[in-house]
Amino acid sequence: AQTVTQSQPEMSVQEAETVTLSCTYDTSESDYYLFWYKQPPSRQMILVIRQEAYKQQNATENRFSVNFQKAAKSFSLKISDSQLGDAAMYFCAYRRGYDKVIFGPGTSLSVIP
Amino acid sequence: EAQVTQNPRYLITVTGKKLTVTCSQNMNHEYMSWYRQDPGLGLRQIYYSMNVEVTDKGDVPEGYKVSRKEKRNFPLILESPSPNQTSLYFCASNPGQGRFTDTQYFGPGTRLTVL
Numbered sequence: 461a462q463t464v465t466q467s468q469p470e471m472s473v474q475e476a477e478t479v480t481l482s483c484t485y486d487t488s489e490s491d492y493y494l495f496w497y498k499q500p501p502s503r504q505m506i507l508v509i510r511q512e513a514y515k516q517q518n519a520t521e522n523r524f525s526v527n528f529q530k531a532a533k534s535f536s537l538k539i540s541d542s543q544l545g546d547a548a549m550y551f552c553a554y555r556r557g558y559d560k561v562i563f564g565p566g567t568s569l570s571v572i573p
Numbered sequence: 574e575a576q577v578t579q580n581p582r583y584l585i586t587v588t589g590k591k592l593t594v595t596c597s598q599n600m601n602h603e604y605m606s607w608y609r610q611d612p613g614l615g616l617r618q619i620y621y622s623m624n625v626e627v628t629d630k631g632d633v634p635e636g637y638k639v640s641r642k643e644k645r646n647f648p649l650i651l652e653s654p655s656p657n658q659t660s661l662y663f664c665a666s667n668p669g670q671g672r673f674t675d676t677q678y679f680g681p682g683t684r685l686t687v688l
Contacts, residue, residue, distance in 0.1 A: 464615075466615075469613075495676075503661065503681070503682045504679070504681060504682070505616075505663060505665075505679035505682075507676060507677075510676060551615055551616065553616075560618055560621070560631055560632065561606065561618055561677070562618075562632075563608075563615035563616040563617070564615050565613055565614055565615045566613075566615050
């Protein structure tokens with residue numbers, strides 16, 4: 461069965477600094493998608509970044525980038541130049557086609573002014 | 574505006590009283606799904622639907638029912654709610670065709686408390 465693990469329940473970062481959130485997953489599939497979602501206090505789920513497993517190039521969206529290591533089944537999120545608005549819960553998620561979507565337990569990120 | 578809507582946003586009820594949480598999307602998406610979010614567990618999939626009249630169980634379907642009679646609507650039904658179904662519920666949808674078929678759009682969430 462597929463699982464997603466986020467080993468850091470809580471993280472903190474100084475404003476303007478860089479932070480990396482970890483995510484590992486377990487699957488026997490070769491074709492799948494990975495996501496990072498942000499959930500601010502409003503509870504809205506916001507897509508931060510997505511990665512297709514067949515693409516070797518790491519996805520980037522402005523200050524957010526991933527380090528996708530397919531062989532190691534690792535999918536970490538790097539936030540550069542952290543801002544106060546980045547404070548939120550971050551969820552890593554795995555999806556295979558239209559099949560089940562598996563979320564990790566989340567990492568709560570605090571940004572220190 | 575493209576969106577997923579859920580109603581109600583907040584609900585407090587008592588054990589055993591049937592309830593329905595509605596979900597509607599205006600993006601003509603084929604795929605819809607329900608999740609519950611609990612502290613330390615992330616989001617867990619309850620049910621999903623790949624199209625009208627096609628539904629399947631997720632990881633935690635016990636105690637829930639769904640139906641998909643129209644493409645835009647995917648209600649979640651709790652026939653006899655129990656306190657362990659107190660949770661934050663999310664509905665989500667994504668397109669069945671096109672470039673971002675895998676990317677889900679989430680509703681605003683429904684906070685349910687069962688006493």
